[in-house]
Amino acid sequence: MSFLDYAPAPESTSILNLRSEYGLFIDGDFVDGHGTPFDTISPATEKTIARIATADAHDVDLAVAAARRAYDRTWSRLSGADRGKYLFRIARLVQERSRELAVAESLDNGKPIKETRDVDVPLVAAWFFYYAGWADKLDHAGLGANPRSLGVAAQVIPWNFPLLMLAWKIAPALAAGNTVVLKSAESTPLTALLFAEILQQAELPDGVVNILSGAGDTGATLVNHADVDKVAFTGSTSVGRAIARSVAGTQKKLTLELGGKGANIVFDDAPIDQAIEGIISGIYFNQGQVCCAGSRLLVQENVHDEVVDRLKARLSTLRVGDPLDKNTDVGAINSAAQLKRITELSDIGEQEGAERWSPECNLPEKGFWFAPTIFTNVSTSHRIARDEIFGPVLSVLTFRTPAEAITKANNTPYGLSAGIWSDKGSRVLAVADRLRAGVIWANTFNRFDPSSPFGGYKESGFGREGGRHGLAAYLAPAARQAPGAVPVYESVIDAPAAPAGPEPLPPAEPAIPSLAEAPAIDATATSSSASATDATTAAEGNVR
Amino acid sequence: MSRLAIPKTYKLYIGGKFPRSESGRVYEVTTKEGAFVANAAKASRKDARDAVVAARAALSGWSGATGYNRGQVLYRIAELLEGRRAQFIDEIATTEGVTRTAAEAQVDEAIDRWVWYAGWADKYAQVAGSGNPVAGPYFNISVPEPTGVVAVVAPQAEGSLLGFVSAVAPALVAGNTVVVIASERYPLSAVSLSExxxxxxxxxxxxxxxxxxxxxxxxxxxxxxxxxxxxxxxxGELDWVDLQIAAAETLKRVSPPENGPDAGAPRLERITAFTETKTVWHTKGLL
Known part of the structure; x- marks a missing residue:
């Protein structure tokens, strides 16, 4: 009997008080959707958790109208201090119900309870607490005095961190004075609906936050809605591209947080024990279904064998299995479609000549599972070194000089994250300077904090979430006065409902595709480098 | 007997050199009344692509220079502009058909605006960046960096020098390199600026x-x-929505057209529009 054999220690689901059916959350109430409802399942067991309403175009209209009303009549007239108080309430309610939220998230998403309990849900509370304090301090957000909110924000989030991505989107939007229509991911709608209950407990004014469930077409309808002022999307680069096209020519302000192929660079003077742990958490955290995952390991050639051997040894001690078990390190893959993608890309890795290795592990029969995998002998031209796999698959490449490491790290259209492992401070800083990525972790990996801006370079998207920068994504500078003119806006409260941009654009020929042609938008965070897939996904109405 | 003047050949400016368009094409630049002033090079797709290659090649040097250095280099341009003031005033008065006083005012404002931007080179990162108080033993800092190669459609109307400066200076301050399409009708001050x-x-x-x-x-x-x-x-006069749609294919950062007297007004946002925020975490460990 090895030390890996242990008695199961599952977290009880008795803390949950789930309903068998959930509606849409519009204007403060749960209402029936007009689309065809769907079942949300546990990816670990494939058992149905609840039946979820689907929002169609009519429901999107209702939600946007509710958000607009709430913006005009309530939220934009509230003082920053009062907006902040609501956000503080939400933060506290999340903390109070944290165990319940963690269990629900692990159930619906498949990620280990260890992560939802210790990372996802605590960060959700932290995010609301952080932005709560900003609500009455917007003059210091970096846009000058009296910055304006934008209006109604359309937000579409992915399935990999369902509740955390909701918090990243809603907290800064509300602090800045916007109202929200958020669409959760099709495979993980549950915690957003529990969050809606929290909003009711917080007595947030009706319509300030509206939560819709549905697939990619619901998301497309939402971001293309004419009465939306801000679009924030986290998901795949191909869908991000489609959104960037569809908002072209409109005045919608856009934030995109898209795919990545993060390089984790290990120099020969790295603190090796910490580096091994960092590499593991960099790619196996959340089953590797993380846009900023360190999916390309770049190891200095002279320590390659040592690092790979130790990685394999460490990987053999990871416990794969029941997400609700407190001992589990690696949980279930979120969906059958995602499992298929991971499987396909891994097979291609083998076909292209890379060496595949996984520890022996007994995967459950039901559910979606993939053993943690390492590929060695990977070259930069391999698909597994270029495409975002979005699974527990690490590609190991080597380098000899820092310059080569930097070149290889930057050799990708993505630019979201990177890691550097070295005990030499001057080298860490020099390399960090030259990496084209929005978040760089030196001698650590996959750290998140509400005060720390997060977001990509290049095709990993634009705009930042977190920190002062994340707040600015939901604000515009005060309207500039024409010389000698009376100020147009005395205060935010008097501003017209549909705020004019600081620079009125010429009447554009809006190139908004009709709904039928609109790209399917679902916040799957997987991505394909082939933009040709856009057409197919649009036709299928779902990007998965 | 008056001396016969020597007219200037107006060419492109790519990679620090002055080529004619590879297409061999030119077009007439005229006064407001339609009188011939000069032939300007009519750039082609190939010229544009050559310019992108040159801009990419120059990026690491320019973005890697210190802010202090970039600031001085940009300020030096203002010094040289000042010395060529008369030439710019002549060209603007001739082609834009404005009074000398108006041309003088435009050139002065353009030079002053250039100086205003030059001064930001070693400051914008301080204003736009942040030190982040994360809840853990980590050093954490966010700094803006240049986005890279920026393609610019300069303002097309009268006020060609001021418009050009308003478009180009902020992108350069941050350390970007640029490919600029000058005013089609009033290109002379852009070409003279290249000199x-x-x-x-x-x-x-x-x-x-x-x-x-x-x-x-x-x-x-x-x-x-x-x-x-x-x-x-x-x-603003182009099919710019199509341009924005084309730019979405590689998720370019796009800054929309501006119109009216305030178009391109000097402001920090024009600098930060073409920057990327990089956040660096480092573990704080015990010695």
Whole structure:
């Protein structure tokens, strides 16, 4: 009997008080959707958790109208201090119900309870607490005095961190004075609906936050809605591209947080024990279904064998299995479609000549599972070194000089994250300077904090979430006065409902595709480098 | 007997050199009344692509220079502009058909605006960056960095020098390199500015200037995969929504057209529009 054999220690689901059916959350109430409802399942067991309403175009209209009303009549007239108080309430309610939220998230998403309990849900509370304090301090957000909110924000989030991505989107939007229509991911709608209950407990004014469930077409309808002022999307680069096209020519302000192929660079003077742990958490955290995952390991050639051997040894001690078990390190893959993608890309890795290795592990029969995998002998031209796999698959490449490491790290259209492992401070800083990525972790990996801006370079998207920068994504500078003119806006409260941009654009020929042609938008965070897939996904109405 | 003047050949400015358009094409620049002033090079798709190559090649040097250094190099341009003031005033008065006083005012404002931007080079990162108080033992800092190669459609109307400066200076301050499509109708001050640049300390390729038809060239730049951002400041008369759609293919950062007297007004946001925020975490461990 090895030390890996242990008695199961599952977290009880008795803390949950789930309903068998959930509606849409519009204007403060749960209402029936007009689309065809769907079942949300546990990816670990494939058992149905609840039946979820689907929002169609009519429901999107209702939600946007509710958000607009709430913006005009309530939220934009509230003082920053009062907006902040609501956000503080939400933060506290999340903390109070944290165990319940963690269990629900692990159930619906498949990620280990260890992560939802210790990372996802605590960060959700932290995010609301952080932005709560900003609500009455917007003059210091970096846009000058009296910055304006934008209006109604359309937000579409992915399935990999369902509740955390909701918090990243809603907290800064509300602090800045916007109202929200958020669409959760099709495979993980549950915690957003529990969050809606929290909003009711917080007595947030009706319509300030509206939560819709549905697939990619619901998301497309939402971001293309004419009465939306801000679009924030986290998901795949191909869908991000489609959104960037569809908002072209409109005045919608856009934030995109898209795919990545993060390089984790290990120099020969790295603190090796910490580096091994960092590499593991960099790619196996959340089953590797993380846009900023360190999916390309770049190891200095002279320590390659040592690092790979130790990685394999460490990987053999990871416990794969029941997400609700407190001992589990690696949980279930979120969906059958995602499992298929991971499987396909891994097979291609083998076909292209890379060496595949996984520890022996007994995967459950039901559910979606993939053993943690390492590929060695990977070259930069391999698909597994270029495409975002979005699974527990690490590609190991080597380098000899820092310059080569930097070149290889930057050799990708993505630019979201990177890691550097070295005990030499001057080298860490020099390399960090030259990496084209929005978040760089030196001698650590996959750290998140509400005060720390997060977001990509290049095709990993634009705009930042977190920190002062994340707040600015939901604000515009005060309207500039024409010389000698009376100020147009005395205060935010008097501003017209549909705020004019600081620079009125010429009447554009809006190139908004009709709904039928609109790209399917679902916040799957997987991505394909082939933009040709856009057409197919649009036709299928779902990007998965 | 008056001396016979020597007219200037107006050419493109790519990679620090003055080529004619590879297409061999030119077009007439005229006074308001339609009298011939000069032939300007009519840049082609190939010229635009050459300019992107030059801009990419110049990027690491320019973006890697210290802010203090970039600030001095940019300030030096203002010094040289001041020395050539009369030439710019003549060209503007001739082609834009404005009074000398108006031309003088435009040139002065352009030079002053250039100086205003030059002063930001070693400051914008301090104002736009932040030290982040994360809840853990980590050093955490966010700094803005240049986006990369920026394609710019300069303002097309009268006020050609001021418009050009308003479009180009903020992108350069942050350390971007640029490919600029000058005003089609009033290209002379842009070309003369390129002669200033060539004798300044700006490395070749940092600023590349194309004259010709924005409607023809801009689509190639908007869809070019090695261009990181698109400034449509002067593209109001073009089919700029199509340009923005083309730019979405590689998720370029796009700044929309501006119109009216305030178009391109100097402000920090024009600098930060073409920057990327990089956040660096480092573990704080015990010694």
């Amino acid at each position: 200033v640049l060539a004798t300044s300390d700006v490395p070749g390729g940092v600023i590349n200037i194309l004259t010709g038809s924005p409607a023809e060239i801009a689509p190639w730049l908007a869809s070019h995969a090695d261009v990181n951002a698109l400034d449509l400041l002067g593209a």
